[in-house]
Amino acid sequence: MSEKVLMKGNEAFAEAAIRSGCRYYFGYPITPQNEIPEYMSRELPKVGGSFVQAESELAAISMAYGGAVAGGRVFVSSSSPGIALMQEGFSFLCSTEIPLVILNVSRGGPGVGGIQPGQADYYQATRGGGNGDYHLIVFAPSSIQEAVDMMEMAFRVAEEYRNPVMILADGLIGQMMEPVVLPNPIPDAVREGILKAKPWALTGTKEGRPHNVVKSLYLKPEELENRIMEMDLKYQKAKEQLVRYETNRLEEAEVVLVAYGSTARIAEEAMELLAEEGIQAGLIRPISLWPFPYEAFDKIPEKVKAVISVELSRGQMMDDVKIGSKGRFPVGLSSRVGGILITPPEIAADVKKVLGVER
Amino acid sequence: MKPVFEYTRGMLPEETTYCPGCTHGIAHRLIMEALDEKGLLGETIGVAPIGCSILAHHYMNIDMCESTHGRAPAIATGIRRVHPDKIVFTYQGDGDLASIGTGEIVHAAHRGERITSFFINNAIYGMTGGQMAPTSLLGQKTTTSMDGRMQELSGKPLRMAELIATIDGAVFVERVSLDSPGNVRKAKKAIRKAIEVQEKKLGFGFVEILSSCATNWGVTPVKALEWMRENMIPYYPLGNLKSPEEVK
Structure with missing residues (x-):
């Protein structure tokens, strides 16, 4: 290295x-x-x-x-x-x-x-x-x-x-x-x-092999259907093979944050702030967004009170968080948009609001 | 005894899907013959457009890919970077090259890409069923100009060869026609020269090939050739607009 x-x-x-x-x-x-x-x-x-x-x-x-x-x-x-x-x-x-x-x-x-x-x-x-x-x-x-x-x-x-x-x-x-x-x-x-x-690459046949053709048009519906099924x-x-994610402090969590990219690093700081106030937050960090790591959500303990999607968008990833949660937990959103980075205190405040706690 | 005519090895033994009276088949054969005569069939990569000739790879016996609509010159640019010594060409119709793909063709010429673009101008959208093209003539009836193309609504037809010839990176520009045996022979010469320009790594080559679309013009194949002579050639003058010394 x-x-x-x-x-x-x-x-x-x-x-x-x-x-x-x-x-x-x-x-x-x-x-x-x-x-x-x-x-x-x-x-x-x-x-x-x-x-x-x-x-x-x-x-x-x-x-x-x-x-x-x-x-x-x-x-x-x-x-x-x-x-x-x-x-x-x-x-x-x-x-x-x-x-x-x-x-x-x-x-x-x-x-x-x-x-x-x-x-x-x-x-x-x-x-x-x-x-x-x-x-x-x-x-x-x-x-x-x-x-x-x-x-x-x-x-x-x-x-x-x-x-x-x-x-x-x-x-x-x-x-x-x-x-x-x-x-x-x-x-x-x-x-x-x-x-x-x-x-399959186009390299010229050298007149030594059948010509390579790379195509997208399939006029016969049966052919196109076969293609799509392939x-x-x-x-x-x-x-099955490309799902990637990390979890952090999931076992002891009472609330789980889900965040990817740089937002996940901000969410980790929010976890520290919450811990100082006695709220145990865990994290799921999807690394593969497609395929999405739905199985990570199966590891969330039953005692968890809410799962919160932390994202710099208005609940886009939250759709996948809901699919992964399978209705087991209420799902909330913590977000800033427009190019503003969310801060750890803002995430912590959103978490407390979802949990309905003022400690 | 030496045969006077043989099926070019550049064409696969397939019956084409082109309409009776369509000149795509002639254009395909001329390009494949020119490559075969130079021994370049195995060294060539072609890009087929969106349009009737998206199926060109069914007939041309060379490595080929399909293209998104109008993007063939950009795709050929990428192929050229990976294979600096191959012959790379695009084969495009007028909807593809002169409408949705104007950005790609202008900038491929502008960069002086060492590719050749064969431009089939039949003054109409063929595959989609006869809509007006930028190249449709004034007064020409199409399914989107039922009373004939009007200048005040759609402007005058675009002369692509002249436009491309103004760009320094385009070193060979010629307009040919497939309306008659004599003009077909001239077209073949221009195609050969355009390929030579690429072999000699001189820059971008462009051959505009006036073609027929009897089906969408609503005329017989013979009338279509007459229509080309009477209407297209006067507006789209034939001849070489630009040629480097090396291939003159």
């Missing part, structure tokens, strides 16, 4: 992608993720890679599809409204089963919204803004270190499942600096083997 360095989140993500074997990046400027295209434009050519500043996010995701359909390990990044423009491509990449890693450094919405951190892309990431039966596989890191560590895994999952993987980071993780240990670059031999492991098998497998 390399030594600990102090890095800005966005630059650490970009460096981690390169060390994970990514050689192709296509992007369009949007705040708060501009350090990523800037970093890639500087660093990718040094390792024989390619950076293209696209004319739009629509073009960026299309270029990414082109690079990936040709067998490359491709990375794109954007932020909320830019991610909205890429939805056409996400649906298309899922239908054509083309692997890609997407980073969303999300900000406040809807519409143009603002440029401060937000988590209101939860639906966009986990429910999809594109058409049809598809899913992105979505992971949400809560620190720069975790984001950097999950990058290579994200590429491997994307290639194994032949499906795009999104890393949903918020603007806070993108913009802050933290000490981070970068992963070692994957060996050249492994990187060079990536293309060989993709027999994809669904993958998604069912993902639900």
Whole structure:
């Protein structure tokens, strides 16, 4: 492992992608993720890679599809409204089963919204803004270190499942600096083997094999249904194999907070404040947002009085929290929106309100 | 004895889904013949558009992918980055290239992408059933311009070859037509040159191919070719707009 360095989140993500074997990046400027295209434009050519500043996010995701359909390990990044423009491509990449890693450094919405951190892309990431039966596989890191560590895994999952993987980071993780240990670059031999492991890739037939065709159009309903059911098998497998989460102090909890990304770190501080007042709070931190860790909720003790979704959005993740809670507990919401970070005292106050306690 | 005509190896032995009188089949064959003659079939990657020719990969015997609507030049850009030495082309209709995909085609040309775009201009949306395209002629009746295209409502038809020729990154731009055997031969020459531009890594190449859509024009195949000569060619003049010294 390399030594600990102090890095800005966005630059650490970009460096981690390169060390994970990514050689192709296509992007369009949007705040708060501009350090990523800037970093890639500087660093990718040094390792024989390619950076293209696209004319739009629509073009960026299309270029990414082109690079990936040709067998490359491709990375794109954007932020909320830019991610909205890429939805056409996400649906298309899922239908054509083309692997890609997407980073969303999300900000406040809807519409143009603002440029401060937000988590209101939860639906966009986990429910999809594109058409049809598809899913992105979505992971949400809560620190720069975790984001950097999950990058290579994200590429491997994307290639194994032949499906795009999104890393949903918020603007806070993108913009802050933290000490981070970068992963070692994957060996050249492994990187060079990536293309060989993709027999479906468009590489030219050399007139030595039948032509490869990557397609999304199925005019016969029976063929399309078969196609969707094949994809669904993958998604069912993902639900069994890709669920990631952490729990904290669940056993002794009387109230359980559920939070992902940087909000989870704020929620942990709120737990300390509550403990000082004699309220034992536990935490479920979903790391995979799709598939969502519903099973974590089965570990919540019966004595728990409420489960509270803490998010920088108006109850988007709360839907999944309710599904996971299966009606066993009242579910509440603690949130700030518009680019405002919720504070530990605000979370603590929301918890007390839900519990109906004034201690 | 040497055969005077053979089925090109670039085309698969499939019956096409194109309508009687449609010139897609001719355009497909010309591109595949040109690649075959240069021994490039195994070194080529094609991008099919949204439109009738989304099925081009059923017929063209090369590695190909489908595209989202209008994005083929961006997709070809990504392919080009991974395979700097292959031949990469897009095959696009006028709804795809001249309407929803104007951003992608203009910027692929602007970056001087070393790809070739073959632009099938038949002055109408074919696959969706005959709606007005940016290239539909003034007065042309379509399902979204039942009284004929009106300038005050929809502007005048867009001349894409001329537009692309103004961009420095586009080094080869030619408009050809498939209305007659003579023009088909000229089209083949232009296609060959456009591929040579790519082989020599000179920049972006663009071949606009005037084509027919007898079905949606509501005429017979023979009348469709006459309509091209009488209406399209006068508005869309044929000829080379730009060519580098190396392929002249």
